[in-house]
Amino acid sequence: MAIHPHTYPSYINGHPATASQLNPLAFAGFAHFTAMQVRNARMKGLDLHLDRLRNASLEFFGRAPSDELLRSQIRMAMQEGASDQSLTVTVFSPHGEFTADSMDVEPAVLVRTAAPSDGPKGPLRLAAIEHQRPLAAIKHVGEVGKTYYLHQAIRQGFDDAAFVDERGCLSEATIWNLVFWDGDAVIWPRAEMLKGTMMGMVQRQLERLEVPQRREFITLERLRELSGAALMNSWTPGVPVTAIGSHAMDEASPFIELLHEAHEAEPAECP
Known part of the structure; x- marks a missing residue:
């Protein structure tokens, strides 16, 4: 029953x-x-x-x-x-x-x-916090740091936190993958991080759609050269980001629409 x-x-x-x-x-x-x-x-x-x-x-x-x-x-x-x-x-x-x-x-x-969730609509503003998740490639339990740094970000007036590694490069956010846009190509951070399942779905559908993609080291200074940024996780393929630390960014609606289009193209199945 x-x-x-x-x-x-x-x-x-x-x-x-x-x-x-x-x-x-x-x-x-x-x-x-x-x-x-x-x-x-x-x-x-x-x-x-x-x-x-x-x-x-x-x-x-x-x-x-x-x-x-x-x-x-x-x-x-x-x-x-x-x-x-x-x-x-x-x-x-x-x-x-x-x-x-x-x-x-x-x-x-x-x-x-x-209960089902579609995540926040955004846009979100992210604090830039120096942190490297242990065993970053594995989605494991017991990561108190993610909640701790979320709280620290909110206390600073932000919505969430993005992590900066020891090289000064952005890797991921608390429970999110980061993704960027230069106006032509989708850019994924080159860093130690979890490759999300949403990230994998979007990547293979962007490839099918023949949208250029590449991996780069993304420093905070590099943000001023980019046209957009977004967050994604199992809830959603794209939440717009309008600030990381002191760097403001445009909402880049066409980029967000592209990420959602890629996810929409992923077929659904029964297990």
């Missing part, structure tokens, strides 16, 4: 999660995850999410849940929940963190569902 569409259940290893199972995860965990949006019981970029989960599991645990297992658990959560929802898949050690017992174990899978 389907759960009421306004109820968003969670599952561990394919079974409804109990409070006693979830309570420890609220405070600790050696885990990584991926987040996605479901619309009309379909999702985009599932192959990218599965690749992310597989690669991070091999890095953390030396083994990974099969794609077939993950697909079945995602499919069950979608079928039992609302046709539009946010869905997060977390792969974690059942032995928690700060212990050798979490090494080389068969990881467990938590699938959480929640």
